[in-house]
Amino acid sequence: MPAARVLIDGPSELVFDYAIPDGLPVVPGCRVRVPLRNKTSQGTVLDLVETPGDLGFALRPLHSLSDPDPLITPKLLEAGRWIADYYGCSIESVIRALLPEAVRTEDNSAKVRKTVILDKDPDPEVLAKITKRAPKQAAILAILAHSPDRKIALADLGEGASASVKSLVKQELVRLIEEEVRRDPEADGVEEILPDSPLPLNEEQEAALAVILELLQAPDGTPRQPILLHGVTGSGKTEVYLQAARRTLDLGKTVLVLVPEISLTPQTVRRFRSRFADIQDQVAVLHSNLSQGERFDEWHRIRKGKARIVIGARSAVFAPLPDLGLILVDEEHENSYKQDQIPRYHGRDVAVLRASLEGCPIILGSATPSLESYQNTLEGKYRLLRMLKRADGQSLPLIRVLDMRLESKKHKGGMAILSDRLRVALEQRVAKKEQSILFLNRRGFARSLQCPSCGHVCMCPHCSISLTYHREDERLMCHICGHQAVVPKKCPECRDPSIALQGFGTQKVEEVLAKVLPAAKIARIDADVMRKKNALRDLLNAFQARKIDVLVGTQMIAKGLHFPNVTLVGILNADIGLHVPDFRSGERTFQLMTQVAGRAGRGDLEGEVIVQTFTPHSPSIQFARHHDFDGFAEQELEFRRQFEFPPFAHCAMLTSRSTHERRAEFTLETLHRRLKEDCPPGISLGEPMPSPLVRSHGQFRFQLMLRSAKARPLTRHVQQVLQKTTLPEDVTVVFDMDAWSFT
Numbered sequence: 001m002p003a004a005r006v007l008i009d010g011p012s013e014l015v016f017d018y019a020i021p022d023g024l025p026v027v028p029g030c031r032v033r034v035p036l037r038n039k040t041s042q043g044t045v046l047d048l049v050e051t052p053g054d055l056g057f058a059l060r061p062l063h064s065l066s067d068p069d070p071l072i073t074p075k076l077l078e079a080g081r082w083i084a085d086y087y088g089c090s091i092e093s094v095i096r097a098l099l100p101e102a103v104r105t106e107d108n109s110a111k112v113r114k115t116v117i118l119d120k121d122p123d124p125e126v127l128a129k130i131t132k133r134a135p136k137q138a139a140i141l142a143i144l145a146h147s148p149d150r151k152i153a154l155a156d157l158g159e160g161a162s163a164s165v166k167s168l169v170k171q172e173l174v175r176l177i178e179e180e181v182r183r184d185p186e187a188d189g190v191e192e193i194l195p196d197s198p199l200p201l202n203e204e205q206e207a208a209l210a211v212i213l214e215l216l217q218a219p220d221g222t223p224r225q226p227i228l229l230h231g232v233t234g235s236g237k238t239e240v241y242l243q244a245a246r247r248t249l250d251l252g253k254t255v256l257v258l259v260p261e262i263s264l265t266p267q268t269v270r271r272f273r274s275r276f277a278d279i280q281d282q283v284a285v286l287h288s289n290l291s292q293g294e295r296f297d298e299w300h301r302i303r304k305g306k307a308r309i310v311i312g313a314r315s316a317v318f319a320p321l322p323d324l325g326l327i328l329v330d331e332e333h334e335n336s337y338k339q340d341q342i343p344r345y346h347g348r349d350v351a352v353l354r355a356s357l358e359g360c361p362i363i364l365g366s367a368t369p370s371l372e373s374y375q376n377t378l379e380g381k382y383r384l385l386r387m388l389k390r391a392d393g394q395s396l397p398l399i400r401v402l403d404m405r406l407e408s409k410k411h412k413g414g415m416a417i418l419s420d421r422l423r424v425a426l427e428q429r430v431a432k433k434e435q436s437i438l439f440l441n442r443r444g445f446a447r448s449l450q451c452p453s454c455g456h457v458c459m460c461p462h463c464s465i466s467l468t469y470h471r472e473d474e475r476l477m478c479h480i481c482g483h484q485a486v487v488p489k490k491c492p493e494c495r496d497p498s499i500a501l502q503g504f505g506t507q508k509v510e511e512v513l514a515k516v517l518p519a520a521k522i523a524r525i526d527a528d529v530m531r532k533k534n535a536l537r538d539l540l541n542a543f544q545a546r547k548i549d550v551l552v553g554t555q556m557i558a559k560g561l562h563f564p565n566v567t568l569v570g571i572l573n574a575d576i577g578l579h580v581p582d583f584r585s586g587e588r589t590f591q592l593m594t595q596v597a598g599r600a601g602r603g604d605l606e607g608e609v610i611v612q613t614f615t616p617h618s619p620s621i622q623f624a625r626h627h628d629f630d631g632f633a634e635q636e637l638e639f640r641r642q643f644e645f646p647p648f649a650h651c652a653m654l655t656s657r658s659t660h661e662r663r664a665e666f667t668l669e670t671l672h673r674r675l676k677e678d679c680p681p682g683i684s685l686g687e688p689m690p691s692p693l694v695r696s697h698g699q700f701r702f703q704l705m706l707r708s709a710k711a712r713p714l715t716r717h718v719q720q721v722l723q724k725t726t727l728p729e730d731v732t733v734v735f736d737m738d739a740w741s742f743t
């Protein structure tokens with residue numbers, strides 16, 4: 001007799017076996033009610049297990065199914081197990097991600113309303129009788145006959161109608177049912193959706209779509225290689241996604257679209273809504289502002305196959321779509337796909353896994369592919385498709401790199417925010433009624449030491465990343481190998497004593513602009529604006545309507561914006577991101593520059609990009625300037641190979657945190673010592689050291705980097721050590737596999 005192995009809801013991760021009552025169709029993924037001590041609890045069936053006959057006691061039977069169908073499909077459950085194993089987290093934490101809170105709690109049960117339905121008109125004779133004897137009932141019949149779909153909510157018939165309806169039901173003239181109503185997140189109708197139709201594709205798009213269609217139509221069970229679609233900014237990737245999605249729906253299958261963050265990609269979402277305006281009720285957009293009730297309804301609409309296109313950020317990778325036919329991952333290089341809380345999965349990587357389990361094609365698209373995905377194409381794991389021309393026939397914008405060391409001299413040692421060149425370019429645009437966007441690079445934080453006159457940055461001699469400045473003890477430290485140096489009194493390069501920290505914010509930029517461009521309308525997008533509901537959308541709409549001349553923002557607005565009247569894009573401090581202690585800093589700078597530059601010249605007008613930097617010769621800036629992804633990738637991959645960084649190794653972070661500095665440090669040192677004992681071959685263990693952000697939210701943080709060509713042995717080794725180590729109560733230890741953040 002198989003028993004059900006049930007994971008009980010709740011933080012304690014209890015797992016018990018229960019006997020299955022006869023005839024109850026229990027399968028893995030089902031939600032069940034079970035007896036626990038003297039109460040009833042809910043849980044999720046993880047597995048069916050054979051119990052030995054001589055257990056010596058009888059297993060308690062489970063009570064019932066909470067839902068007639070398994071809420072987690074076998075494939076999603078399998079993906080869940082993979083995540084737990086790969087990222088070293090508990091299956092309970094993964095189940096929480098698979099089944100959102102809103103779906104697990106029973107209080108959010110579907111909203112139903114009583115609805116009266118008229119299936120056929122009553123005989124004229126019968127009707128005549130009713131009209132005479134019961135005019136109220138006759139009136140209800142008349143209303144129904146004229147209602148859309150010949151049905152109406154009981155509540156809409158007004159008070160006191162239920163007795164009449166009851167009587168009509170008794171006479172079998174109408175039916176009364178309980179109908180589920182959708183809590184429609186778009187019901188407030190804030191945005192009008194204008195339908196649009198497919199564009200005739202150009203040659204490159206046609207070729208890309210043909211490959212995707214071939215995979216779509218391949219017989220079930222054919223292995224399908226993931227596709228990396230490298231298309232330059234404005235090459236029309238979205239159009240390819242839209243047409244591939246339509247074909248998938250035509251085949252009777254469903255489509256999952258992952259975007260970096262819904263609030264940051266309003267234009268992409270709007271294009272999907274417009275293209276599928278004819279089947280608007282089949283489109284589900286999962287964003288973080290959904291109420292619990294709305295989330296519950298959308299989730300069930302998806303599971304029942306009513307919503308056949310799902311657009312969402314990383315957690316949508318678990319959307320319970322039946323018959324999944326296609327997965328699209330837009331801007332696959334974006335680091336927001338990595339979840340920064342347990343379970344710390346990477347949405348793109350889980351999407352690739354899910355596609356392989358579901359046997360469906362997956363397209364990873366980007367103008368600046370991640371080196372991980374690109375390396376996978378070089379190794380033949382993924383297939384590379386390219387679109388190197390802009391869809392509208394325009395050329396890629398001209399990029400000018402401005403050496404800010406010269407500007408700084410002009411401003412007598414002070415930091416120039418706006419070069420003369422950029423200021424003049426802005427003035428010209430304002431005069432011509434063309435629009436400009438200015439980006440301020442705020443990735444990481446300016447903790448590296450950079451000389452304002454020559455641009456020199458203090459680097460680690462062993463790791464080729466910048467050293468981090470620690471104010472507390474006036475030291476520079478490498479966050480990979482632990483190398484330490486004293487803060488130089490003069491720039492080692494040019495002897496300038498004003499070597500200093502740099503950093504300014506969007507607000508400061510707005511102030512400066514207001515002074516130099518008094519006639520211009522200037523608006524700013526930053527974290528403050530993002531916190532207000534609809535503020536971003538309203539701002540972008542105003543920009544679209546040309547009510548704003550200059551838009552200032554951080555790179556968080558760089559994604560997917562398409563404004564034909566923008567002819568100038570400025571990047572104020574292109575190299576700040578280069579000097580954060582992160583081996584991906586060069587890659588991020590290249591991506592940022594390319595993406596941001598791609599916002600210029602997207603209409604009939606030609607675009608210009610001005611990049612201000614203290615390190616004009618840095619390779620990421622030069623390759624971006626020449627729109628040379630391959631050149632950049634070749635050089636950067638060589639560096640990663642030499643220093644054993646991803647994609648040539650998996651890189652994990654172990655972090656300890658506590659309000660108690662010594663205890664956090666001591667804990668990590670203990671773990672380090674234990675990790676060192678019988679460390680499996682192939683794992684390279686870094687040294688424990690303070691995190692770059694050594695104090696955050698009142699907690700002290702220490703970190704340790706681990707690298708390994710193979711992921712599993714690393715995760716297992718760390719898990720084993722963690723399991724046999726008792727941590728002090730006030731210390732939290734976090735393990736992050738394939739880490740994307742090193743601060």
Ligand SMILES: Nc1ncnc2c1ncn2[C@@H]1O[C@H](COP(=O)(O)OP(=O)(O)OP(=O)(O)O)[C@@H](O)[C@H]1O
Nearest residue numbers: 199200201202233234235236237238239391392560
């Ligand atoms: N075949 C086509 N013919 C004409 N215009 C097209 C075609 N395909 C796309 N476009 C238009 O070109 C512009 C850029 O396309 P799209 O935004 O899809 O590019 P993208 O590759 O997704 O860009 P990005 O990566 O920069 O966000 C859009 O205005 C789109 O409507």
Ligand SMILES: [Zn+2]
Nearest residue numbers: 451454491494
């Ligand atoms: Zn210098």
Ligand SMILES: [Zn+2]
Nearest residue numbers: 460463478481
């Ligand atoms: Zn180092």
